[in-house]
Amino acid sequence: MTVLVVGSVALDSVETPFGKADDVLGGSGTFFSSSASHFVPVQLVGVVGSDYPMDKLAPLAARGVDMAGLEHAEGESFRWRGRYRHDLNSAETLETRLGVFSHFKPKIPAQFRNAPFVFLANIDQRLQLEVLQQVERPKLVACDTMNFWIESRRTDLLTLLGKVDLITLNDGEARQLTEHANLVKAARWILDRGPTHVIIKKGEHGAFMFTRESIFFAPAYPLEDIFDPTGAGDSFAGGFIGYLARTGDLSEANLRRAVVYGSAMGSFAVEGFSTTRLLEIGREDIERRVQAFARLVAFDAANLA
């Protein structure tokens, strides 16, 4: 089954303790698509400026990412410049130039409107709501958000929560949104407002998936070399939704597997600058990483003393 993603397509310039990269593929829509396209065909809706080096997107098109919804607008592309310090834990934003993204109004092409899986990547919550008006009762709608929108678009975000099945956000954002320091309480607060599933991402510390009945936790894969954390969250979402769309199975057991696939894709994303690793790995690499995840947390609880 197909996945529709609406998000940013940007040019990133990133500095880490291990090197730097200028004007490389970036943006939530780009990372999500690079990841999800390992599982299913992806329909990408976003906007680029007249300066965007379109040849950089060729590898995504080759992977089955449909660019029919990628608007080409007059002006500068969205650019983000950031730096990670020694601990790689949090990005320091050095510059954000929204460019054509500041006037972005997502228009979902007719042939995308019946996509069964929809991911509203991190864009203005009002735009996410406009997307939902253009699509036809998807099987699953998930959204992401960030601190900026939680502050400036709180009312819209609350409206959105009533219309999505799942939200992914990081621990800091969950605390900011709900005013609960405790993540179990934060998740319950969100579940009370609509979504049946809440995924709280803790970066290098893994991710929780909360439902009303259960909690599932998957660690981040303990890599020895983390190169560039940019896009890990969107790559996680791409693996998660991509796996669900591929299997078409929304059972609890399958959602748990999807979280593990999401974690696997997030772990590949950080192994190189930009989408480099995501675009060079194959299905076998993914399966090997998922099996390594299984070994990482495996213990025999059936046989306790």
Add this chain to the structure above:
Amino acid sequence: MTVLVVGSVALDSVETPFGKADDVLGGSGTFFSSSASHFVPVQLVGVVGSDYPMDKLAPLAARGVDMAGLEHAEGESFRWRGRYRHDLNSAETLETRLGVFSHFKPKIPAQFRNAPFVFLANIDQRLQLEVLQQVERPKLVACDTMNFWIESRRTDLLTLLGKVDLITLNDGEARQLTEHANLVKAARWILDRGPTHVIIKKGEHGAFMFTRESIFFAPAYPLEDIFDPTGAGDSFAGGFIGYLARTGDLSEANLRRAVVYGSAMGSFAVEGFSTTRLLEIGREDIERRVQAFARLVAFDAANLA
């Protein structure tokens, strides 16, 4: 099988956002014993001052903690006063009065010297080395340490690493000791210096167990109400070593289960001030928590698409 622990027996005064407690049971030896005594008989070696309210230790004695190695010295008992802020992540030490603990020289009673399992809780590394000279080839020796000793007793700690089977330390301490920010690299650095197992505790983010061949991860149990984080690490160690001693099985599979028991005991410790919860729970509570752990991380990796 019996566990011998050498550690501090203190009086803690703790303030958290949820209340305060004055002069309650504290110290690494106390938390470890309270936890491990759910699994096996425990032999406690430590020191208290002439002011110590011995009746407070009666519940431990009732649980099978042998106090024959608890020295009674002239002077003040070890007192720690600390505070936790809203996020409960790290203790702010307001006062440490070592008292009789500053002159502590552990003397292992003759009847304790053949203990098969030995835990060297967080005391001066030189004292930990002295303990090892007094015991007779235990089946497993584990030690703990902290930032203070890593800085002031580095040489002794390195000597100790060559003599223990396992070390538990938290992520910050592992980074401080090894000068590797990456925990996989930090663990390898430590494994190269002697221990066959390294447990790196990440507090609310769970714990890793590293061997040369494998990595195991167990999350911290996601509690809704964390009352007082004091002693979580020593309670973890008590559950871990206690379970190993009870089963007498040092296979990888059993060590993984032991980590889960350790996590369970750590999660009980933080549910109340001091050792309150550790001393009121029973085997059934522990088994239920361990089963909840199993559900928390369970996913079916055998049946991937």
